[in-house]
Amino acid sequence: MARRSQGTKLHLAVLCLVVSCHAIGLSDLMERASQRSDQLPHSLVHADSHFPPMGRVMMPRPSMCHTSSLQTPKDKEQALRVSENELISLARSLLLAWNDPLLLLSSEAPTLPHPSNGDISSKIRELQDYSKSLGDGLDILVNKMGPSSQYISSIPFKGGDLGNDKTSRLINFHFLMSCFRRDSHKIDSFLKVLRCRATKMRPETC
Amino acid sequence: MWGEVGGALVLLLLSEVLDCIGISPPGKPVLINCRSPEKETFTCRWDPGFDGGLPTTHHLYYQKEDSYGMYECPDYQAAGSNSCFFNKSHTSIWVNYNITVVAINSLGSTVSDPLEVDVMYIVQPNAPENVTVSVVETEESPHLLVKWEPPHEADTRSGWITLTYQLRVKRQNKKESEWEEYASGKQTQLIIYSLHPGEVYMVQLRCKLDHSLWSEWSTTTHTEVPDYFLKERSIWIVVTVFSAFIILLVTFTLAMKRKYVKHCLLPPVPGPKISGLDTQLLKSGRSEDILSSLINQGFPPTIATKDQQVDYLLVFDSEQVTPDLQNGQTRTNNSIDHGCYDHSLLMEANNKEVKVGGRETVEQGYSEGLESTFRKTKGLSTDVTSHPYPQKKPFNNVTETPKQATVSSKYRSLSHHKDLWDSLARHLDYRETVVKSQSNCDDKHNLSSQNIVTPSKDIGYVEVHRWTKSIGLKVLVPKMDKRQDYSKVSVVENDNVVLLKRETVPLNCTSCKVGGNQSEKCLQQKPCKPNMTVPAKEGVHIGSNGYVEPVTMSHTL
Numbered sequence: 001m002a003r004r005s006q007g008t009k010l011h012l013a014v015l016c017l018v019v020s021c022h023a024i025g026l027s028d029l030m031e032r033a034s035q036r037s038d039q040l041p042h043s044l045v046h047a048d049s050h051f052p053p054m055g056r057v058m059m060p061r062p063s064m065c066h067t068s069s070l071q072t073p074k075d076k077e078q079a080l081r082v083s084e085n086e087l088i089s090l091a092r093s094l095l096l097a098w099n100d101p102l103l104l105l106s107s108e109a110p111t112l113p114h115p116s117n118g119d120i121s122s123k124i125r126e127l128q129d130y131s132k133s134l135g136d137g138l139d140i141l142v143n144k145m146g147p148s149s150q151y152i153s154s155i156p157f158k159g160g161d162l163g164n165d166k167t168s169r170l171i172n173f174h175f176l177m178s179c180f181r182r183d184s185h186k187i188d189s190f191l192k193v194l195r196c197r198a199t200k201m202r203p204e205t206c
Numbered sequence: 207m208w209g210e211v212g213g214a215l216v217l218l219l220l221s222e223v224l225d226c227i228g229i230s231p232p233g234k235p236v237l238i239n240c241r242s243p244e245k246e247t248f249t250c251r252w253d254p255g256f257d258g259g260l261p262t263t264h265h266l267y268y269q270k271e272d273s274y275g276m277y278e279c280p281d282y283q284a285a286g287s288n289s290c291f292f293n294k295s296h297t298s299i300w301v302n303y304n305i306t307v308v309a310i311n312s313l314g315s316t317v318s319d320p321l322e323v324d325v326m327y328i329v330q331p332n333a334p335e336n337v338t339v340s341v342v343e344t345e346e347s348p349h350l351l352v353k354w355e356p357p358h359e360a361d362t363r364s365g366w367i368t369l370t371y372q373l374r375v376k377r378q379n380k381k382e383s384e385w386e387e388y389a390s391g392k393q394t395q396l397i398i399y400s401l402h403p404g405e406v407y408m409v410q411l412r413c414k415l416d417h418s419l420w421s422e423w424s425t426t427t428h429t430e431v432p433d434y435f436l437k438e439r440s441i442w443i444v445v446t447v448f449s450a451f452i453i454l455l456v457t458f459t460l461a462m463k464r465k466y467v468k469h470c471l472l473p474p475v476p477g478p479k480i481s482g483l484d485t486q487l488l489k490s491g492r493s494e495d496i497l498s499s500l501i502n503q504g505f506p507p508t509i510a511t512k513d514q515q516v517d518y519l520l521v522f523d524s525e526q527v528t529p530d531l532q533n534g535q536t537r538t539n540n541s542i543d544h545g546c547y548d549h550s551l552l553m554e555a556n557n558k559e560v561k562v563g564g565r566e567t568v569e570q571g572y573s574e575g576l577e578s579t580f581r582k583t584k585g586l587s588t589d590v591t592s593h594p595y596p597q598k599k600p601f602n603n604v605t606e607t608p609k610q611a612t613v614s615s616k617y618r619s620l621s622h623h624k625d626l627w628d629s630l631a632r633h634l635d636y637r638e639t640v641v642k643s644q645s646n647c648d649d650k651h652n653l654s655s656q657n658i659v660t661p662s663k664d665i666g667y668v669e670v671h672r673w674t675k676s677i678g679l680k681v682l683v684p685k686m687d688k689r690q691d692y693s694k695v696s697v698v699e700n701d702n703v704v705l706l707k708r709e710t711v712p713l714n715c716t717s718c719k720v721g722g723n724q725s726e727k728c729l730q731q732k733p734c735k736p737n738m739t740v741p742a743k744e745g746v747h748i749g750s751n752g753y754v755e756p757v758t759m760s761h762t763l
Contacts, residue, residue: 041417062302062324063271074298076246076366182300185326188416189366196365206365 029141030195036134037091037191040184043127044177051114051174059171065179066157067097072186079193085149087190092138094183095131097155101176102128104159112173113166127180134187224313229259231314235307237321242329244359245367245415246294249285252307252318262311266290271302299325329418332357334371334394334411339429342397348431350375350398354411357421368392371413372420378406378428385410404433 062068072090073079082090106128109121142150162172196206224230233256242248254264266279279290290305303323309316334354342351356362356369371390375398377383390396401407407430410423460467 038416045417061271072300074301075294076299076361076364077294079366080364182324182326185417186300192368192416193365196363206363206368 026141026144027195027199029137029144030191030198033134033137033141034188034191034195036130036137037184037188040127040130040134041181041188043123043130044181044184051170051177060175062179062182064175065182066101066159067094067155067179067183070094070097070153070155072190079189082190084194084197085145085151087194088138088142088145088149089151089153091187091190091194092135092142093153093155094187095135095138096152097157098131098180098183099135100157101159101180102131104157104161105173105176108162108169108173113170227259229313230256232256232258232260232262232309232311232316234316235264235309235318237305237307237318240303240305240321240323240328242297242325243332243357244361245299245325245329245418246361247292247297248323248325248328249289249291250279250305250321250323251285251289254288254309255316257309258311258313260311260313262309264288265308265310267306267308269304270298271304272298297325301325329415331360331369331413331415331418331421333421333424334413335424337409337411337424337427339407339409339427341401341429341431343432347399348401348403350401350407350409350429350431351395352398352409352411352427353395354424355394356413360415367415369413369415371411374410374423376408377402378408380405401431403431406430 070090070093072094073082079087102124106121106124109117109124111117112120114120159172159176162169162176192206199206232254235255236253238251238253240248240250250266252264252266254262266282267276268279269276280293280296281291282289284291284293301324303321303325305321305323307318309318335357336353336355338353340351340353342349352373354371360367360369362369370392371394372387373390373396374385374387376385388396388398398407406428409427409429410425412421412423414420
C-alpha cells in the first residue's frame with residue numbers, strides 16, 4: 001500500500017507540474033525516483049522466489065536478455081564517469097524496454113503452470129504499476145534537466161511468446177523475470193548515482 | 207590387443223597398489239560462496255576436499271559472459287587460503303561469472319562444479335564499525351544515544367552504494383528478554399528511549415547495501431544505565447504512600463470516635479443549674495438527703511449579705527418619746543423596743559440572725575427634718591448600745607454601718623411621707639394585714655401610730671408596720687403573687703409532688719418546729735391565737751417548666 005501511495009505521490013507531483021503549481025525540486029524528484037526504483041528489484045526478488053532454482057544448463061544465458069545490446073557501465077569507475085544526461089537516458093531506455101515484456105508476462109502469468117501463479121500474476125501487475133509511475137517521474141525529471149538528456153535508446157522486444165510446452169514456458173518466464181531483475185537493479189543504481197550528483201550540497205544523502 | 211589389455215591391467219594394478227599405499231588424485235573441491243563487501247570487489251572461497259595424500263594445488267578459473275576466454279584467479283593470497291580475491295579492475299557488475307576450481311596433484315586433477323555469480327547478488331557488507339553507546343541524562347528520562355560508522359571499505363559518498371542500518375537492543379540482566387530491533391535507515395545514529403534504570407543494555411548493529419544481504423551483527427556494546435532517577439521517584443512514591451496511609455488512619459480513627467469528636471468540636475449546651483438543687487438527688491427520691499441538702503444550703507436563700515439585712519427605720523408621727531424607749535433595754539434580742547411586734551417581726555424576718563444593724567441604720571436614717579425624732583432615736587439607740595446583751599448571733603460591727611446606711615437611705619424618703627400608709631395601702635402591690643398584738647404589748651407602748659418601714663425579704667420592696675392602739679399591728683406587705691419567693695419544701699412525695707412548709711408566725715406560742723411531716727401536726731396541735739400566716743404558702747403547684755412555683759392558698763387549708 002505504501003508503494004501505491006508513493007505512486008500516487010508521483011502522480012500528484014506530475015499533476016502539480018502540469019497545473020503550474022509549486023514545482024518540486026530536482027533533488028526531491030530524484031529522491032522519489034530512486035525510492036520507486038528501489039522497489040522494483042525488491043518486488044522481483046519476491047516474484048523470483050516462487051521459482052525453484054533451475055539447472056543452469058537449461059537456463060538461457062543472461063546475455064540473451066533483449067536489453068543486453070544496450071551498453072551500460074559495468075563497474076563503479078565506469079558508472080561514475082558517465083554523464084548525468086547519459087545516466088538518465090540509460091535509465092529511461094531500460095525502463096521503456098520493459099513495457100512490452102511486462103505486458104507479455106502479465107498475460108502469461110495466470111495460465112502459468114505454477115502452483116502460486118496467482119501471486120505471480122499480482123506481482124507482475126504491481127511491477128507494471130511501479131514501472132509506469134517511475135517512467136512518468138523520469139519524464140518530468142528530464143524536462144527539468146534539459147533537452148540533451150531526453151535521448152532514449154529504443155530496444156525492441158522480439159519475444160512473441162514464452163513457448164509451447166510447460167517446461168519451456170516456465171523457463172522462459174523465469175528467464176524474463178531474471179533479466180528484468182537485473183535491469184531494474186541497473187536503473188536503481190544509475191538513479192542513485194544521479195541523485196548523489198544532483199545534491200552535491202548534502203553529501204549525506206548519497 | 208594383448209598389449210592394450212596388458213597396459214590396462216598394469217594401470218589397474220598400479221592404482222590398486224597406490225590405494226593400498228594411500229595416495230590418490232585429489233578430491234573434488236567445492237566452491238563455498240563468493241562475497242562482495244562493497245560492490246567493487248569480491249572474494250570466492252572453496253573447500254579443497256581430499257587432497258589424495260599428495261601435495262595438491264588448486265586453481266580457480268572463471269569466465270565472464272560478455273567475453274570469451276578462461277581466466278585464472280588474479281589473487282590467491284589476499285583473502286587467505288583457498289580463496290580468490292577479485293580486485294576492482296577484475297570485478298564487473300551485472301555480468302555473470304562462471305567460476306570453477308581445479309585441484310591438481312601429481313596423480314591427477316579434479317574440477318569442481320561451476321558456480322554462476324553475478325556481483326549484484328553476492329553483495330554483503332561488513333558490520334558497522336565504531337559503535338558507541340552513551341547514556342544521555344535528561345530531566346525527563348534518560349535515553350541511549352547510539353552512534354556508529356559504516357564499514358570502512360564502503361564508499362558512501364559517490365552514491366554507488368546506499369547503506370541502510372538496523373539496530374537491536376536487549377537487557378542483559380533480564381532473562382528471556384528478546385532483542386528489540388529498530389530500523390535506522392541511512393542515519394548513522396539512533397536514540398533509544400524508555401530505559402530501565404540500573405540495567406545493562408546490549409546493542410548490536412548491522413547494515414545492508416541496497417538490496418543486498420544483511421551483514422553480520424556487530425560486536426555487542428554493553429552500557430549501564432544509572433538508576434539515580436529511580437531513587438528520586440521511589441522516594442516520592444514512598445512519601446505519597448506513607449502520607450496516604452496516615453490520612454487513612456486518621457480518617458478511620460475519626461470515624462470510629464465520631465461521638466467523641468462531635469462532643470469535642472460541638473460541646474453540648476449545658477442545661478440550667480439551680481444552685482442548691484441537685485436534680486440527681488431529687489430523682490433518687492430520698493427525702494432525708496433532699497431535705498438535708500436543701501436545708502443546709504439555706505433554702506430558701508437566707509440573707510447572706512449585709513445588704514439584705516432588714517433595716518429598720520423608725521417613723522414617728524408624734525414627738526413623743528416614751529420613757530420606755532429611753533430606758534428599757536433590758537430585753538434581749540432587741541434593737542429598738544417598740545413593742546412585741548418588733549420582736550416578732552424581727553423573728554419573722556430573720557429566723558436565725560438578729561438584726562442588730564437596724565439600730566445603726568436607724569441612727570443614720572433620718573434626715574435633718576426629723577431631727578427631733580432622730581435625736582430621740584439616737585438617744586435611744588445610744589442607750590441601747592450601752593447595754594450589751596447576749597446575742598444569738600454576733601453583732602454587726604459599727605464599721606458596717608455605711609453599708610447599711612445606703613440601704614436604709616432608700617427608705618428614708620418613704621418614711622417621711624405623711625401619707626405613706628395610705629399610699630402604700632392603695633398600692634396594688636401591697637395588702638394590709640393585721641397582726642393583733644398581745645395585751646402586754648399594748649401596755650408597754652404608748653405610741654400612737656408608727657409606721658415602720660422595713661425592707662422585706664426581697665430587695666425592692668418594703669413592708670410597713672403600723673401599730674395602733676386600737677387596732678393593733680397593721681402590716682403592709684407586698685402581694686405575694688408578684689414576688690418570686692422560694693418556699694421551703696417539707697417533703698417530696700413522689701416525682702412530681704412536693705409539699706411545701708407552712709411558714710407560721712406564732713405569737714408567743716411555741717413555734718412549730720420545722721421538720722419532717724410535722725408541719726401539719728403543728729397546725730393542729732397548738733393553734734396559736736392569731737394564727738396568721740404572713741406569707742404562708744402551702745400547697746403544691748408544679749409549674750410547667752418543672753420548677754415549683756409559689757402558690758398562695760387560701761387560709762382554708
